[in-house]
Amino acid sequence: MNRQSERPPAVIVMSDLAALARQHRLITDIAERGLAPLVVVGPTTDLPKLNGHIADPAHPLSRIEAVRQFPDAVIAGVLASVQDWVADYDVRGVICSGEVFVDPCGVLSEALGLPGPGTWAARVCRDKVMQRVLLRDHGPAWRAFAPHQRDAAASDAYPCVVKPAGRMFSSGVVRVENDEELRAALTAYEPDETILVEELVEGPEFSVEALVHNGELLWSGVTAKLTNEGDSRFFTEIGHTSPADLPLAHTDALVAANAAILKTLRFDSGITHAEFRLRDGQPVLMEIAARLPGDAITMMWHLATGKPIEPAIVDLALGVRPDYPTPTRRAVQRTLGTAAGLVLAVAVLGLRPGPLALAGTVVALELLLEYAVARNYGLGVVFLTPLALLLTELAAPAAPTGALVLDRAVGSLLGVLLALLCALAVVHDRAAVRARRALAACVLASAQAREALAAGRAGAAPEVLQAGLAAAVVELREAEDAAAGELRPAGTDPADLARAERRAYRLLGLLAAAGREGAHTAPGTGPGPVPLPWSPPSLSPSARSRP
Known part of the structure; x- marks a missing residue:
């Protein structure tokens, strides 16, 4: 038995306590695959509190195998501090869910020959000035000022936005109206910080989350953002909606812009979180990150798709092509929507409305259906079901209410069962057998x-060995x-x-x-x-x- 097979398999996660609490499914999913979750946290984490969660068998973070806290995220320091993990474990993946660890995660994954964004993409995603230079066709007008140039900082137009190049979470981002406010804003930054002065891009803000496997964009989701900029000079995020309620053309424009940016970055594998504003329908890049999104966005995509996103992120870290989201949500929505619609129909018909009241109810349901169906299919079915039954009642008022409802319920049930039978009829195990044979x-x-x-x-x-091995891997x-x-x-x-x-x-x-x-x-x-x-x-x- 070789040394690698004797070492326990593991995945290294670089994060902080707040992100781990939100995305604890990362840890449980890693552990349920028989892999040891090894966690690195930064100085902002309350380590005794995290250790308390690890010691609590009922807490999802108790699945963490080992945790280490570092005073900073300097690449050399992080690599030096995990070298014994690399020797003692068969490290099969590296995941970043904390902004400060983007660089070390990118370097470590590439050094170990594991899937990751690539060191170049990680470096650009961590530096706003590099993003403005490399992605200049996608961003706003800007100027950067190194620490020794700060006295010369100025803007060609006001209002403008001032931000530090290396911070995160909208920290230090402020709107200024004139030179005096600009000079005052500059005093709030550390002496060694490089400062960006950018044009103010007016328009709604969105983020685009993306899953990328071997350079292939597999999935994109658009999230609408709500900030406090309407009532202050700052841009703190205070609300999110996933998926964003947008015209299809705007959604497509955001996804296309993000895809072009990922191609420019030569981003290889992992999840990205890019922030845009839509100005006159055109996306303008604010920044892009090579990590999981913050706040509760991952949880909202779980609610929106019916499937948690964390297993897909673990898949990407392991080099596995994920399947996200599953295409079953609309079928479930239809089933549940029909059931709720039947209840609504029984309530309306139980009141025995007259022809005029019945016609008015039909018109109201039609309006609600038109409004709802484009936004949520399941909600639309809630109004479609009673609408169909009430139209039948208008056409044949003698039909018993119970018979109408039963007919609709049986019809929907038969439709769902027929769809499932059709899906099962084409299911076979030939692809599974082929995969097992190809692996062997x-x-x-x-x-x-x-x-x-x-x-x-x-x-x-x-050439003989190469030909045989190449044919096998293809x-x-x-x-x-x-x-x-x-x-x-x-x-x-x-x-x-x-x-x-x-x-x-x-x-x-x-x-x-x-x-x-x-x-x-x-x-x-x-x-x-x-x-x-x-x-x-x-x-x-x-x-x-x-x-």
Whole structure:
């Protein structure tokens, strides 16, 4: 048994107590996958309080395996402080849910060959000046002033916005109306802070949350933001709505702008949280973060989709393509909406309204239906059901009320059952069997490649080993994609599929290197054994996605 298999598998989460409390599903989901949650927190966390939660068996944070508190988030310090975790555990993922840890998380994940945003994307997401330079086509007009330039800070137009380049949570962001207010605002910042002076972009504010896997944008959600800027000079967020109630064209514009920004950043894997304002229907970037969103946004997406987002984030950290959200919400809404509509219909018909009252009720329900259905399908069905029954009552007033309601209930039930039967009729296990066979073939091809590399035999005929391993890993990817679209689970751990794929890519690189070495070796001598670590590090998705 090699050393890696003897070490317990783990995921490192860098956060703080407030974020952990909101997103405790991260910890429980990691633990339920048989992985050890290792948590890093910063100086703002009340460590005794967190340790109290860990010691409480009834608390979800009790699943934390180990926790460490650091005085700051300097990359070198964080890496040095977790080196024993990396040695003692088989670290399979790194997750950032705290802004200060964006840089260390990006570096650590890439250093370990694990999925992550990439160090470049993480660095840009952590620095507002870099965002303005790199993403200048998406942001407002701006000027930056280094600490030694602060006396020269000025704005070309007022009102404008002043903000520190390295802070978070809207800290230090203030609106100023003239030079005098600008000079006064500058005195509130630390002497070593770089300051941004930006044009005031007027318009509603939104955030776009996105899930990205190997550079592919899988899911986007738009959240509406409410701030206190109407009553003050500041921009503190005081409310959110997920998903935002927007015209489709505006939603599409926000999602498209965010996709273009992620492509520019070469963002590889993880969740992002970007903030925009809509000015005359056009998105203007305020900032983007390579971490989970703050406040209660993750919980609101759970309510909006019916599925928590934290398991998808763990999937991304493990290199697994997540499926979020599930497409069952509308069916549930229809079932529940029909039931509520039947109750409303019974109440109206029980009053035995006359023809005029019945017609007036139909008109009112029609208005409510038109208003509700575009905003929430389930609420629309609540009004659609009694509307259909009352129209039937107008057309055939002799029909008993009970018969009308029973007919509608039976019809809806049959419709739901028929839809389920149709879905089950096309379900089979061929994709699951294919995925299991592809995984076994990929593991076997990887083992053969490792044996050849260790014995120094890979250089003699590397193309044979490479062809077999490449075919196996391509089939694994195609089989996994096919199984992901089936209703019946594949029966294989997605993390096992991702690890096998990463290991195969790593071995392909080693085979290519061995082939090049063999081509330059004197005939008959052969290349020596290729030195292998006790387990080859995974090839990072970011490395695979770039030429």
